[in-house]
Amino acid sequence: MEKIANAVARTTEKAVQQCVNHACGASYALRERLYVCAKCGETLEIECRLTPPGDPSEIRARWAAARANPKSPRDASGVWRFLELLPFDEDAPFVTLFEGNTPLFRAPRSANYCGLADLRLKHQGYNPTGSFKDTGMASAITQAVISGARTAVCASTGNTAASLAAYAARANFLAAILLPRGQVSAAKLAQSLDYGALVLEIDGNFDDCMRLIQELGDDPAIYVANSINPFRIEGQKTVAFELMEQCSWQVPDHVVVPGGNMGNSTALGKGFQELLALGLIRRLPRLSVIQAEGAAPVARLFATLTAAQRAGDEELPEKLQAVENPKTLATAIKIGAPVSWKKALRAVVRSRGQVIAVTEQEIADAKAIIGRDSIGCEPASATTVAGIKRLVAAGHIQPGEDVVAVLTGHMLKDPDYISNYHRGTLVPDSASKEAGAQAAPIRGAFQNSPARVAATKSAILAALKQRQ
Ligand SMILES: [Zn+2]
Numbered sequence: 001m002e003k004i005a006n007a008v009a010r011t012t013e014k015a016v017q018q019c020v021n022h023a024c025g026a027s028y029a030l031r032e033r034l035y036v037c038a039k040c041g042e043t044l045e046i047e048c049r050l051t052p053p054g055d056p057s058e059i060r061a062r063w064a065a066a067r068a069n070p071k072s073p074r075d076a077s078g079v080w081r082f083l084e085l086l087p088f089d090e091d092a093p094f095v096t097l098f099e100g101n102t103p104l105f106r107a108p109r110s111a112n113y114c115g116l117a118d119l120r121l122k123h124q125g126y127n128p129t130g131s132f133k134d135t136g137m138a139s140a141i142t143q144a145v146i147s148g149a150r151t152a153v154c155a156s157t158g159n160t161a162a163s164l165a166a167y168a169a170r171a172n173f174l175a176a177i178l179l180p181r182g183q184v185s186a187a188k189l190a191q192s193l194d195y196g197a198l199v200l201e202i203d204g205n206f207d208d209c210m211r212l213i214q215e216l217g218d219d220p221a222i223y224v225a226n227s228i229n230p231f232r233i234e235g236q237k238t239v240a241f242e243l244m245e246q247c248s249w250q251v252p253d254h255v256v257v258p259g260g261n262m263g264n265s266t267a268l269g270k271g272f273q274e275l276l277a278l279g280l281i282r283r284l285p286r287l288s289v290i291q292a293e294g295a296a297p298v299a300r301l302f303a304t305l306t307a308a309q310r311a312g313d314e315e316l317p318e319k320l321q322a323v324e325n326p327k328t329l330a331t332a333i334k335i336g337a338p339v340s341w342k343k344a345l346r347a348v349v350r351s352r353g354q355v356i357a358v359t360e361q362e363i364a365d366a367k368a369i370i371g372r373d374s375i376g377c378e379p380a381s382a383t384t385v386a387g388i389k390r391l392v393a394a395g396h397i398q399p400g401e402d403v404v405a406v407l408t409g410h411m412l413k414d415p416d417y418i419s420n421y422h423r424g425t426l427v428p429d430s431a432s433k434e435a436g437a438q439a440a441p442i443r444g445a446f447q448n449s450p451a452r453v454a455a456t457k458s459a460i461l462a463a464l465k466q467r468q
Contacts, residue, residue, distance in 0.1 A: 240271025269347020290387030376411030
């Protein structure tokens with residue numbers, strides 16, 4: 001066991017926090033509590049200094065054994081069983097709710113819809129709080145414990161808040177969630193309330209909440225768990241490791257993810273890159289990111305890149321034009337100024353992938369076809385299937401290629417959306433609505449509205465016959 005656990009040897013300093021701005025190049029020790037570069041203000045990335053294992057099959061065997069026959073909570077976690085590739089020591093105070101270990105489904109109806117022979121869906125919505133945020137929160141809250149903080153804060157109205165609330169509770173932390181007063185639905189807060197978080201409704205907008213989070217970060221007792229936190233990417237990157245296990249280490253041709261704050265694509269890109277550097281895989285899958293048309297700053301930027309920039313032969317742009325007032329019903333990716341865009345774009349270009357945008361109609365129908373595959377997901381996750389359909393039509397993905405899409409949130413995260421789609425009352429989150437005009441509802445290609453029938457056997461049999 002010891003011998004295998006040490007299969008990936010480490011240098012004395014196992015990892016550092018590295019500024020992503022090449023021109024700055026500053027790096028910081030892991031224990032330094034900062035969330036952006038102190039010199040230039042750019043985001044930070046954890047750079048793990050790993051030595052390739054002599055025999056990759058040894059480390060793969062240990063991971064597989066831990067999953068098949070867990071001997072500790074650490075082994076049973078889909079994050080912590082990959083400790084060799086994470087910037088934490090053996091004796092770290094691991095926080096876990098048994099995150100990860102999520103299923104990889106075959107989705108024949110979705111494959112057919114996209115024009116593919118086969119399609120697999122890696123469902124991160126099967127995590128403890130129902131979203132992909134949990135893998136990253138396990139690592140971030142563990143780092144928070146190490147840092148000596150007692151309180152964790154974030155500004156979020158959805159999945160991040162629920163995940164932070166759950167992991168903070170597990171670590172005996174107080175979680176504080178900052179929200180703009182009157183702009184958040186009660187349903188989205190239900191999880192955070194149940195996990196015991198302090199939910200603070202601020203007299204201000206979301207930008208005010210973000211400013212307050214940054215100010216609070218200076219307090220040594222408070223840990224900021226927003227997506228800018230580089231330790232979250234570390235837990236999230238394990239999805240790449242677990243996916244490769246599930247693919248028997250045969251690298252898919254394409255991995256496709258939704259793009260909001262771009263943390264997920266950053267994490268996947270980093271995970272695959274580390275596996276490549278360690279010789280655990282021989283090539284990278286093409287990583288493509290799909291955004292919603294009304295919140296697609298990175299897709300817009302990608303469309304302006306030169307062939308040389310897309311091939312990685314020329315420097316990528318330093319600036320991203322933010323979308324001032326993002327619009328989409330896929331609220332989990334309704335983000336106009338994604339914090340991790342630079343890291344994500346680098347990962348896409350390195351793997352020769354694409355960043356594109358899809359319409360609200362495409363998202364809604366893709367979501368319904370995923371449902372028909374008996375899988376289901378939240379709206380943002382369905383951008384993947386909508387995007388794959390487009391990428392196949394455009395010739396970027398070939399019909400016989402091996403494609404995996406990552407679904408990020410559970411179907412029950414947004415039940416109103418589903419109900420409205422099937423009843424024909426799903427109204428787009430459009431600019432015209434603000435201007436006072438009534439937007440037309442989305443016409444669902446797979447609409448399945450409930451039928452009203454009389455309380456008789458014959459009426460039910462007639463309804464059944466109609467469906468057959
Ligand atoms: Zn810097």
